[in-house]
Amino acid sequence: MDLFLQQVANGLIIGSTYAVVALGFALAFTVLRVINFAHPEVFMVGMFAGLVAGALYPAGGFLFAILMGALAAGVVGFLIERTVIKPLRGRDVLSTLIGTLGVAIMLQNGMAIIAGPDPVAYPTLLPRKMVDIGPVVLTMRQLTNFGVCILLLGFVSFYVRATKLGRATRAIAERPDVAAAFGINVGLVCTVTIVIASMMGGVAAVSVGTLYGSAWAFVGLLYGLKAFTCMLVAGNRYFEGVMVVGLGIGIIEALVTGYISSSLKDAVAFFVLIGVLYFRPNGLFGSYSQ
Amino acid sequence: MTAPLLRIENLAVSYGAVPAVNGVSLEINAGELRVILGANGAGKTTIIKTIMGLLAPKSGGIVFEGQHNLLALKTHKIHELGIAWVPEGRQLWNTLSVLDNLRLGGWCVEDKTLVEKRINEMFERFPRLGERRDQVSGSLSGGEQQMVAIARALVSGPKLILMDEPSLGLAPLVVRDVFTLAREINQMGIAVLMVEQNARQALKVASWAYLLETGHIVESGPAQEVAGKDSVREVFLGGSY
Numbered sequence: 001m002d003l004f005l006q007q008v009a010n011g012l013i014i015g016s017t018y019a020v021v022a023l024g025f026a027l028a029f030t031v032l033r034v035i036n037f038a039h040p041e042v043f044m045v046g047m048f049a050g051l052v053a054g055a056l057y058p059a060g061g062f063l064f065a066i067l068m069g070a071l072a073a074g075v076v077g078f079l080i081e082r083t084v085i086k087p088l089r090g091r092d093v094l095s096t097l098i099g100t101l102g103v104a105i106m107l108q109n110g111m112a113i114i115a116g117p118d119p120v121a122y123p124t125l126l127p128r129k130m131v132d133i134g135p136v137v138l139t140m141r142q143l144t145n146f147g148v149c150i151l152l153l154g155f156v157s158f159y160v161r162a163t164k165l166g167r168a169t170r171a172i173a174e175r176p177d178v179a180a181a182f183g184i185n186v187g188l189v190c191t192v193t194i195v196i197a198s199m200m201g202g203v204a205a206v207s208v209g210t211l212y213g214s215a216w217a218f219v220g221l222l223y224g225l226k227a228f229t230c231m232l233v234a235g236n237r238y239f240e241g242v243m244v245v246g247l248g249i250g251i252i253e254a255l256v257t258g259y260i261s262s263s264l265k266d267a268v269a270f271f272v273l274i275g276v277l278y279f280r281p282n283g284l285f286g287s288y289s290q
Numbered sequence: 291m292t293a294p295l296l297r298i299e300n301l302a303v304s305y306g307a308v309p310a311v312n313g314v315s316l317e318i319n320a321g322e323l324r325v326i327l328g329a330n331g332a333g334k335t336t337i338i339k340t341i342m343g344l345l346a347p348k349s350g351g352i353v354f355e356g357q358h359n360l361l362a363l364k365t366h367k368i369h370e371l372g373i374a375w376v377p378e379g380r381q382l383w384n385t386l387s388v389l390d391n392l393r394l395g396g397w398c399v400e401d402k403t404l405v406e407k408r409i410n411e412m413f414e415r416f417p418r419l420g421e422r423r424d425q426v427s428g429s430l431s432g433g434e435q436q437m438v439a440i441a442r443a444l445v446s447g448p449k450l451i452l453m454d455e456p457s458l459g460l461a462p463l464v465v466r467d468v469f470t471l472a473r474e475i476n477q478m479g480i481a482v483l484m485v486e487q488n489a490r491q492a493l494k495v496a497s498w499a500y501l502l503e504t505g506h507i508v509e510s511g512p513a514q515e516v517a518g519k520d521s522v523r524e525v526f527l528g529g530s531y
Contacts (some may be wrong), residue, residue, distance in 0.1 A: 164393075164397075167386065167390050167393065167394055168394065168397065170383065170385065170386060171383045171386065171394050174383050174384065174385060174386075175381055175383060177344050177365070178375075178377060178381050178383070179383075179394075180343075180344070180364070180365035180366050180369075181342050181344070181365055181366075181368075181369055181375045181377075182366075182369055182374075182375075182394055182395055182397050182398070182442070182446065183366045183369040183370055183397045183398035183446070184366055184394070184397055185364075185366050186366070237385065238385075
């Protein structure tokens with residue numbers, strides 16, 4: 001039982017990062033109707049921005065690094081939206097997918113040239129402290145990562161449900177023409193949505209970098225495909241659905257690692273995801289196209 | 291002489307190579323209720339969507355209040371001028387509550403207390419909606435959804451409401467209520483341009499009617515006169531009015 005609880009706790013921590021990255025995909029796909037494959041690389045840029053911030057100004061600590069990570073990711077996300085996504089929006093989904101994939105490859109390789117293709121050590125922004133929560137043992141970094149991701153997820157849920165701009169975002173996701181007909185500047189809201197998704201990714205990235213003690217030019221590949229699949233499996237009707245699927249996949253991975261083998265965790269996770277899509281092609285929580 | 295509230299001149303709209311509207315000219319004055327009658331595929335919704343900036347015409351002009359060239363504006367700017375839309379099939383934001391739908395209807399209104407006041411007036415006018423204010427709008431009946439769609443348009447405080455087939459898919463009793471409501475809205479001083487297939491009801495509330503066939507206006511005049519035209523009587527009124 002202790003192993004089970006430990007792995008569930010580990011899974012929630014892994015899954016919370018998947019959920020944040022998946023939410024970034026979901027916001028772009030649901031609101032802008034684009035598949036933004038550059039989003040995981042924006043995450044990566046945020047991770048390195050936090051690394052640089054922490055290295056140059058260690059006194060700023062974790063919070064300063066997060067702020068810089070969010071800013072850098074937000075700026076890069078904004079530039080991608082303006083130069084690639086906005087001109088290609090309205091065409092078929094494949095156009096923005098290929099366009100953003102091109103940007104993703106540029107960012108990956110660009111960062112690999114700058115920082116090298118191997119993982120780079122992350123500044124020590126949080127103490128290496130163990131925390132006992134009943135039978136579960138976690139590090140302060142794991143708890144912080146989970147807390148940061150849950151706060152981000154909570155922020156998005158609050159934003160889309162309780163703010164004027166969030167309601168407009170949901171309106172655009174469901175019926176963009178009607179939203180425009182009632183005075184909502186769809187283009188502006190789309191830009192704001194991408195920037196928010198990017199900044200969220202940047203915050204989560206610094207937290208992940210701190211957790212694992214390294215930044216890597218190809219970290220986006222690790223999270224991107226799984227997060228994208230989480231988004232598809234959840235469906236685009238409810239953003240909270242994406243969070244649930246992300247957390248669920250993290251738990252499945254951790255349980256497979258704990259009870260079977262870590263080399264099988266990705267296979268099992270994707271098996272489950274594909275299985276869900278087979279029986280629920282519009283996603284677990286439904287899609288607007290239904 | 292004051293310019294018409296909305297004037298459309300020689301409008302031509304195509305879907306690719308297929309012409310949907312060709313050489314349509316019409317107008318509506320402030321405070322009027324005019325109807326465009328036409329069968330499925332006549333081009334009624336095309337005209338409405340073009341006014342709202344959702345479709346780009348091949349040629350023609352649309353001017354609002356004698357000065358605003360609507361073809362030069364983006365859709366969200368057109369609404370700011372005072373044109374509201376009640377779309378065909380209601381097209382509510384189904385995952386949002388009734389209240390949120392109405393709040394978004396007042397998106398452009400800067401004075402938020404005015405928006406809340408108008409929303410409360412809507413709930414007084416439509417008590418059933420008030421009871422369901424926090425209910426997800428996709429779960430309402432067709433008639434209730436139509437009330438929300440109309441209330442959403444009214445919350446913005448428009449000068450002109452474009453109603454696209456407001457009776458579509460509704461029970462006969464509800465249809466009667468919808469047309470009564472359209473007349474009441476018009477009596478409040480709001481101009482209404484309605485497109486409809488339900489000619490019998492529409493001609494009873496309108497002051498002026500157009501008949502649209504395959505993208506062309508073939509009849510135009512006071513509603514009672516148009517109702518007496520053979521082309522309208524035979525096709526829409528079963529031979530009598």
